[in-house]
Structures are given as structure tokens and as C-alpha cells.
Amino acid sequence: MAENNNELSYKLVPSTCVYCGTGCGVLLEVTGNRLSGTLPQKDHPVSRGALCIKGWSVHEFVHSPRRLARPMIRKDGELVETDWETALQAVATGLAGARDEHGPDSVGFFASARCSNEENYLLQKLARAAVGTNNVDHCARL
Amino acid sequence: MSDLKTIVKEKLAGGADAFLCLKNEEGTVLPALITDADSPDLEFVDVGESRYPLGRILIDLQREYPDKRFAVLVRGCDERALIELSKLEQIDLDRLVMVGVACSTEEAEACGCPRPYPGDIALGEKVEAAPGREVIDEVESLGDAERLGWWKEQFSRCIKCYGCRNICPMCFCKDCALENPHLVEPGVIPPDFPSFHIIRALDMTGRCIDCGLCEEACPADIPLRSLYRKMQDIMEDKLEYRAGGSVEEKNPLSFLGTEHDIEKLEQE
Numbered sequence: 001m002a003e004n005n006n007e008l009s010y011k012l013v014p015s016t017c018v019y020c021g022t023g024c025g026v027l028l029e030v031t032g033n034r035l036s037g038t039l040p041q042k043d044h045p046v047s048r049g050a051l052c053i054k055g056w057s058v059h060e061f062v063h064s065p066r067r068l069a070r071p072m073i074r075k076d077g078e079l080v081e082t083d084w085e086t087a088l089q090a091v092a093t094g095l096a097g098a099r100d101e102h103g104p105d106s107v108g109f110f111a112s113a114r115c116s117n118e119e120n121y122l123l124q125k126l127a128r129a130a131v132g133t134n135n136v137d138h139c140a141r142l
Numbered sequence: 143m144s145d146l147k148t149i150v151k152e153k154l155a156g157g158a159d160a161f162l163c164l165k166n167e168e169g170t171v172l173p174a175l176i177t178d179a180d181s182p183d184l185e186f187v188d189v190g191e192s193r194y195p196l197g198r199i200l201i202d203l204q205r206e207y208p209d210k211r212f213a214v215l216v217r218g219c220d221e222r223a224l225i226e227l228s229k230l231e232q233i234d235l236d237r238l239v240m241v242g243v244a245c246s247t248e249e250a251e252a253c254g255c256p257r258p259y260p261g262d263i264a265l266g267e268k269v270e271a272a273p274g275r276e277v278i279d280e281v282e283s284l285g286d287a288e289r290l291g292w293w294k295e296q297f298s299r300c301i302k303c304y305g306c307r308n309i310c311p312m313c314f315c316k317d318c319a320l321e322n323p324h325l326v327e328p329g330v331i332p333p334d335f336p337s338f339h340i341i342r343a344l345d346m347t348g349r350c351i352d353c354g355l356c357e358e359a360c361p362a363d364i365p366l367r368s369l370y371r372k373m374q375d376i377m378e379d380k381l382e383y384r385a386g387g388s389v390e391e392k393n394p395l396s397f398l399g400t401e402h403d404i405e406k407l408e409q410e
Contacts, residue, residue, distance in 0.1 A: 008160055008207055010175035010199070027172055029199075031206055040305070040359060042192035043171055049192070050361035053303045 006032055014041055018113045019054040020140040022046065026058055035059045095131060104132035113140040145265055146187050146215070149241055151179050158213035158239055162200060164190040173199060189215070189243050189265065195355055197223035197311030201232050213239040219353035221260035222386025223311040226351055229393055232314050244268045254367075256352055273352075277368035278375075293369075297339050299362035300332040306342065306356035306366055312349045312385075319345065339369070346370045348377050348395040351386035 012027040025044025029037040038059045042049040061067060071087035072079040098106050109127040111120040124136045150161045154176070165174040165183050171190035174183045196214055203212060216224065221240060227233040242260030247269045250258035254274025259266075281289055307313045307320060319341050320326050326338050333339070350370040357367040378384045381394045 006207070008175075008177055008210055010160075010162075010203060012172045012174070014170060014172065031202065036202065039173075039194065040309070041170065041172070042194065042358070043169075049358055051303060051305060051359075052301060052361065056304060056308050 009033075012039065017047075017051065017055040017058050018140075019052075019058065020113065024051055024055050026051065026055055028059055035062050099131055105135060107131050107133055108135035108137065109133075111136065111138045113138070146189065147184055149264060150176055150184060150187055150213075153213040153239060153241065154179050157211060159207075159210040160203075161213045161215075162196060162203070163187050163215040164192070164194070166190050175203070191249070193217065193219070193353070193355060193358075195223075195309055195311040195353075196220050197227055197233065198309075198314075200224070200238070201227065201314055204234055204237065211237050211239070213241060216240045216242055216260050217245055218255060218257045218259045219351060219355075220311075222257070222351035223353065225389055226312060226349060226386045226393070227314075228389065230312075230314075230349070235389065241265075247271070253354060255354075273371070274368075277365045278372055281368070293339075294335055296364050297335055298332050299364060300338065301362055302331050302333050302338070303361060305359040305361065306364075309355045309359040311353065311355070312346070312351060339364075339366075343369050343373055347373045348381070348383060348393055349385050350374055 011030045015026050015028055017024040017026050024047035025041030027039045027041050040049050040051045070081050071084055073082045073090055109123055111123050127133055127136045153161050160175050160177045162175050164171055165186040166188035167186045171192040173194045176183050224233050228235045242263045244259035244263045244266035250269055250271035255271055256273040258271050259268045326333055354367040383394050
């Protein structure tokens with residue numbers, strides 16, 4: 001949990017729940033500079049003031065200590081921190097190796113609800129145009 | 143509403159560090175904390191048609207900012223919540239100024255509120271409404287077995303979102319019985335009958351101020367408000383107490399008294 005600067009401030013930021021494709025309206029509570037909670041948006045046209053348990057908890061992962069803050073590479077079975085250049089190089093080498101050896105359909109791409117529409121578009125473009133596979137799926141495919 | 147804007151400015155000038163109210167920005171009504179008279183939010187302050195758990199928000203604000211004084215826009219239900227929360231030592235009314243707004247006839251009827259206005263009304267006009275009793279009447283017309291079946295059917299739709307608890311202005315416990323794996327089995331939907339819903343109904347006894355936010359937040363349309371309303375009826379009938387009424391009246395479930403008092407009660 002981030003330290004609060006304790007300046008008197010409370011804001012609700014309207015947003016859309018990222019957990020699935022339904023698109024429920026959430027209000028993210030910001031107390032001081034800390035994301036402190038979630039409320040349902042009462043007049044939202046999709047969710048009309050209701051949320052499921054994931055929507056109610058949507059703020060929790062932001063300050064989660066389990067959230068990865070730096071790229072990691074598995075070396076001898078252990079995850080080790082690395083820099084982006086090394087991490088991306090490892091991904092590119094691994095993907096190209098798999099494609100060259102076993103064909104493009106040996107590779108799959110898994111997009112995320114926590115990315116923007118544009119970022120997900122770029123991921124499928126990488127899959128289809130660069131690697132040559134239609135194996136694209138999504139964590140929010142309900 | 144220009145009147146509300148004037149009131150917010152007055153309270154800020156009169157010693158309140160911040161005013162918790164609602165704003166309507168681009169058609170979306172949401173709570174807003176206004177901390178100074180130059181705030182751009184002042185242009186959008188509005189009573190709005192959506193209700194939010196302002197009591198729940200104020201508990202957090204008073205904890206986070208213990209040296210600040212707040213003013214808050216209250217409907218009848220918000221006022222009841224704050225009064226009961228003060229008795230439960232969750233809200234400090236000495237650091238709080240309430241500005242009352244009466245609900246319109248339309249709002250009061252749609253909501254089925256037992257008292258759609260606060261004690262002091264600064265905005266709107268007081269109207270009376272009859273509390274909605276359709277569900278209670280329907281259930282009470284059934285025999286015991288049918289009644290049990292009726293409630294089981296309602297609770298079978300529960301997706302265990304915890305929205306009823308999360309939106310509730312009267313729910314503040316750090317350790318919630320509904321998250322105790324010995325009482326409510328994790329990962330099971332719908333929750334076992336009667337554990338989840340009956341635990342909540344019992345916890346609401348003498349505490350529920352009948353705002354109906356639980357029922358509004360329920361994605362499964364479970365008639366929670368009627369269940370808790372019936373609990374309050376029983377409470378009033380047996381212990382002559384209804385939550386949220388007055389600051390002076392003691393909640394019979396929130397104190398035990400001295401040993402002498404208990405002995406005296408036992409003798410009676």
C-alpha cells in the first residue's frame with residue numbers, strides 16, 4: 001500500500017472494470033494519493049449500480065505486493081530480475097526459435113484485460129503479421 | 143442546484159474543512175469532496191437521483207483525517223446511518239455538520255422509504271411515504287414450509303458478490319463473519335443456506351437503517367431490504383428500538399450495563 005501524503009482529498013474516478021468483457025462501471029476511490037476502494041457507478045448503463053466480487057475488488061491489485069514491478073527471467077529454475085532489453089531479447093529469441101523449429105502455430109498469444117484496446121490490437125498484429133499465427137486469446141473471454 | 147452551491151460555500155467559510163456531497167458531471171452522478179470555495183466541482187454540485195453510502199465514505203474520511211471537520215449532504219437515510227454509526231462509535235458527530243435534503247414524492251415512493259427526510263431540512267420539501275410492504279405481506283401469507291422454500295429460491299440466485307455488505311453504510315467490521323471460512327465455505331456459489339444470508343440478517347438487527355442500498359446493489363434482485371425490514375419490525379416489537387432514530391436513545395443490543403443491571407433484568 002502506498003504511503004498517503006495525508007493532504008485532505010477524496011476523489012472518485014469513473015472507470016470500467018478490467019476483469020471481463022461485460023464492461024461494468026466502477027468508481028475508483030482515491031483518498032489522498034492512495035487508491036483506497038471501489039464503488040459501483042449507480043447510473044452506469046451496463047451494470048446499473050451492481051458489480052460482481054471481482055469488480056468490487058478491482059482496486060486491490062494496483063498496490064499488491066505480489067504485482068511484478070520489474071521484468072524477470074527464469075534462470076536455472078529461479079526467477080531473476082533483469083532489464084527490459086535482456087527480457088525482450090529473450091522473448092524474441094524464444095518465439096523465433098519455436099516458430100522456426102515447429103511452425104508458427106506452435107506459438108500462442110494471450111492478451112489481457114488490463115491493457116488498452118490499442119495494446120491488444122498490437123499484440124494480435126504481432127501474432128498474425130510477425131509470427132504468422134491466429135492463436136490469439138484473451139483472459140476476459142467469458 | 144444553485145442553493146446547494148451557496149450552502150457548500152457557507153459551510154466551507156463557516157469552519158468545515160471539506161463538504162461531502164454529490165456532483166453531476168456530464169450526466170454521471172457521483173460523490174465529491176469539496177475542499178475549497180474555488181473548486182471546479184462547485185459548478186456541478188447536485189442532489190442527484192443516485193444514492194451512495196456517504197456514511198461509509200465518512201467513516202474512512204474521519205479515520206484518515208482525524209483533525210478535520212466535515213460537512214455532509216444527507217437524505218433521511220444518510221442521517222439515520224450517521225446517527226446509528228455515532229452510537230456504534232464509528233462516526234464523530236461533533237466533527238460533522240449535516241445539511242439535510244428531503245426526497246421528492248417521486249423518489250420517496252420509488253424507494254419505499256419509511257422516513258424520506260432528515261431532522262433539519264435545508265433543501266426540498268418534506269413528504270411522507272408508506273414503507274413498501276408488498277414482499278413482507280406476500281411472504282407472510284405463506285405457510286412455514288412454503289415460506290422457507292420461497293426464501294431458499296431467492297437466496298439460490300446469490301452470486302456471493304458481497305455487494306450487500308460492501309455498499310452497506312452500517313457494515314464496518316474489520317473481521318467480517320461472511321469471510322470466516324468456518325461459517326461461510328469459500329468458493330461455493332450460491333452460499334450454503336442459511337449461513338450467509340442469515341448471518342447478515344442477524345448482524346443487521348438493531349443496526350439496519352433501511353436505506354435499501356443493499357437491494358439496489360444486488361445483481362440477483364434478492365429482496366434483502368424486506369428481510370432486514372422485517373428484522374427491524376421484530377426488534378421494535380420486542381425491544382422497542384428502531385435504528386437511526388435519535389442520538390440519545392440507546393441501542394439495547396450495543397450495551398450490557400453493569401452486573402447489577404443484568405441481575406435486575408433477570409429478576410424482571
